[in-house]
Amino acid sequence: MTGPWWKSAVVYQVYPRSFCDANGDGVGDLEGLREHLDHLEWLGVDAIWISPFFRSPMRDYGYDVSDFCDVDPLFGTLEDFDHLLEDAHARGLRVLLDWVPNHTSDRHPWFREARASRDSAKRSWYVWRDGSPDRPPNNWRAAFREGPSWTWDAATRQWYLHLFLPEQPDLNWANPAVVAAMHDTLRFWLDRGVDGFRMDVVHCIGKDPALPDAPEELARLPWCALNDHASTHGLLRDIRGVIEAYPGERVMVGEVVLFPAERVAPYYGREDELHLCFNFSPLWAPWEAEAWRRQIADTERALDPVGAWPTWVLSNHDNPRHRTRYGGAEARARAAALLLLGLRGTPFLYAGEELGLEDAAIPEARIRDPGGRDGCRAPIPWEGPDAYGWANGDPWLPWPPDAARRNARALGADPRSILHLYRRLLTLRRGVPSLQRGAQEMLAVPDGVLAWRRTSDAEPWIVVVNFSDAEQRVPLEGSFRVAAASDGRSEGTAYSGRLAPEQALWLRG
Ligand code: GLC
Numbered sequence: 164m165t166g167p168w169w170k171s172a173v174v175y176q177v178y179p180r181s182f183c184d185a186n187g188d189g190v191g192d193l194e195g196l197r198e199h200l201d202h203l204e205w206l207g208v209d210a211i212w213i214s215p216f217f218r219s220p221m222r223d224y225g226y227d228v229s230d231f232c233d234v235d236p237l238f239g240t241l242e243d244f245d246h247l248l249e250d251a252h253a254r255g256l257r258v259l260l261d262w263v264p265n266h267t268s269d270r271h272p273w274f275r276e277a278r279a280s281r282d283s284a285k286r287s288w289y290v291w292r293d294g295s296p297d298r299p300p301n302n303w304r305a306a307f308r309e310g311p312s313w314t315w316d317a318a319t320r321q322w323y324l325h326l327f328l329p330e331q332p333d334l335n336w337a338n339p340a341v342v343a344a345m346h347d348t349l350r351f352w353l354d355r356g357v358d359g360f361r362m363d364v365v366h367c368i369g370k371d372p373a374l375p376d377a378p379e380e381l382a383r384l385p386w387c388a389l390n391d392h393a394s395t396h397g398l399l400r401d402i403r404g405v406i407e408a409y410p411g412e413r414v415m416v417g418e419v420v421l422f423p424a425e426r427v428a429p430y431y432g433r434e435d436e437l438h439l440c441f442n443f444s445p446l447w448a449p450w451e452a453e454a455w456r457r458q459i460a461d462t463e464r465a466l467d468p469v470g471a472w473p474t475w476v477l478s479n480h481d482n483p484r485h486r487t488r489y490g491g492a493e494a495r496a497r498a499a500a501l502l503l504l505g506l507r508g509t510p511f512l513y514a515g516e517e518l519g520l521e522d523a524a525i526p527e528a529r530i531r532d533p534g535g536r537d538g539c540r541a542p543i544p545w546e547g548p549d550a551y552g553w554a555n556g557d558p559w560l561p562w563p564p565d566a567a568r569r570n571a572r573a574l575g576a577d578p579r580s581i582l583h584l585y586r587r588l589l590t591l592r593r594g595v596p597s598l599q600r601g602a603q604e605m606l607a608v609p610d611g612v613l614a615w616r617r618t619s620d621a622e623p624w625i626v627v628v629n630f631s632d633a634e635q636r637v638p639l640e641g642s643f644r645v646a647a648a649s650d651g652r653s654e655g656t657a658y659s660g661r662l663a664p665e666q667a668l669w670l671r672g
Contacts, residue, residue: 169359169414169438170472171599172209173504173589174259175512178480179216179238180224180559181542182514186239187554191542193239195554197247199545200254202571206517206582207589210257212361212416214480216244217263220270222330224532224540225261226363227268231348248356257358259416264345265367265387266331273344274332281319288341289332290324290370291316302376303386305329307534312386324374326367326387328533336368336398346405353406359414360406365437366419366430369395388420396429399436414438416474424465431471439474439509446476450489450499452613452630459506459605459615473508478516484539487522494665497581497649498628501667504588505626507603507617515543515563517585518574523563531560544570579651588647591669597624598669608637612662623672629662636661643670 183195193216203211215225216238225235234241251258267274276285292300292313299313299322306327313322314329324333334341349360369392376382377389399417406413417437419430427440445458462473477485477499486496496519503510522538531537537560544566545552551566563569574582592598601619608614611631617624625643629635643658647669653659658670 166600167412167414167438168209168257169412169416169509171509172257173207173510173512173592174210174212174416175203175206175208175514176212176214176479177514178214178540180214181540183543183545184553184555184558188237189553189555189558190237191558192237193234193243193247197243197250200247200250200256203256204254206586207593208256208512210259210358211251212259212511213261215261215263215363220268220330222268222328222533226263227266227270227328227331228263229268229270229272231263231267231345232351245355252356259359259361259414260352260357261363262349262352262360263363264334264336265364266325266327266333269330269332277332278316278319278323281321287338288335288344290335290374291321292324292374293320294322296320301374302382303374304377304382304384306385306387326364326385326390333370334368337370337372337394342398342401346402349402349405353409353413357413358411359416359438361416361418362402362437363418364420365399365417366391366395366421369393369398388422391421391426396432396436399430400432403432403435403437417441424462428465428469428471431466431469434470439472441476441511442474442508443476446479446482446485450495450630452611452628455502455613455628455630456605459613462508463603473506474511475503475506475508476511476513477503478513478539479511480513480540481534481536482539483522484513484516484520486516486519487538491521492665493519493581494650497584498630498665498667500581500585500588501626501647501649501669502613502628504592505598505615505617505624505667505669507601512585513539515541517582518543518569518571519581520563520569521565523561525561529561546570546572584647584649584651588669591647595624596621606639609635611635612637614639625670625672626667627662627670628667629665632664634661634663639670641672643672645669646671 180191182191185194217228218230218233218235219225277289296315299311303312305312367390371392415437416439419427419440430437448454448458489495523541525537541560541563542558550556574580596619597617601617604616606614612635614627638660645653649667
């Protein structure tokens, strides 16, 4: 297949704290991930993105980095990482790291030095403002907690900026020394052989130097969902230059949390900024044909004119899992897999969705995350109880619902399971250029149903999704065979023109 690998790839997100614990401390680690690469190879994904495993005080569970160039001892060592990368590459799996450029931990030596005095050589590596202790410099809100994105530093009598927790001070990317130091952190991992980066809230790195107030009507939103300054684009072009100095189509995937998709499109640049950007509004769309029709149309309208390649994601470490959001029924989780993997663009899976996992219920005493995101971060069950394949059966968060049945071993033994469905879809997709890279055209179908045609030089494919809880007649011109069915029924037979309630099909022309 021509074109860069990341256009036809399926990426699988690993949240390392929750993937698998090999050393018995109740927290997942790099060795636990390495031991399960056979699962990922068997499943048929092309790349993994690993959420942060760098040194961190873990106030934001790794997104508060105190050393960008080392592995936190909780997760292992640099040697463990090299071993993991080598094993992944040997299996044909590419590896993306999670780079957190907008902020550091307040324990990072850079911030410690900056905070020490107003005259510190690193003072201007962060964003400081004069003022009085009772009035923050502007109305920007921080994420996760009510309150300003500013903290008053009593010792040096200035405010510092943090779009997230006070323990996550924002770097000042207007300072060339910060740019150079952050480029070096990329080179550190590129030199070790990583295939690219998911870039955390990367639309936030350039800030308006005047730090103007958010408009009153938007001031309730955290500023990280609003920051959209022109200077970021130049910074991204320079970062792209760093990446492209390396051979092998390394990729930059940006977490650009802006709405609507028209505001995300500029972050692709003219093929000189991000290769891919997340597209989050579909992630929040309900399980309804009409809502999804709009999401698909909005995405095409925003991205196609600038030649930007879309991405699709239903679940990640920041939001309730889609099975939970869609009400819990397995039929929907299965149909959602055909939807996600049938759309034109690069799909991102979140570890455990192939097991049909739902969010864990978190009793108050076990809440860990200041942002309320523990449920979707529940540990992945690899085997049955008591330890579920973890070295320590009492992990940092509770197990997800029904883990005695919904675990990789039990589902792997059942060819009708959702796990085998994901595997069939990923295997099919790999061999079908129309699904991987083909054009997409929506078809006229009854209410409650969506259908689209995927075409390339090879045979056309059709994806049909019945979002409704009624059987639907969906006649199509031409004759088709069922290549994949969300409920596994009728695969390999001629398409009958009917869909069962909440059934999705992939049809081969
Ligand atoms: C991104 C991450 C989230 C993190 C935040 C701050 O949104 O996905 O987990 O808390 O950035 O780094």
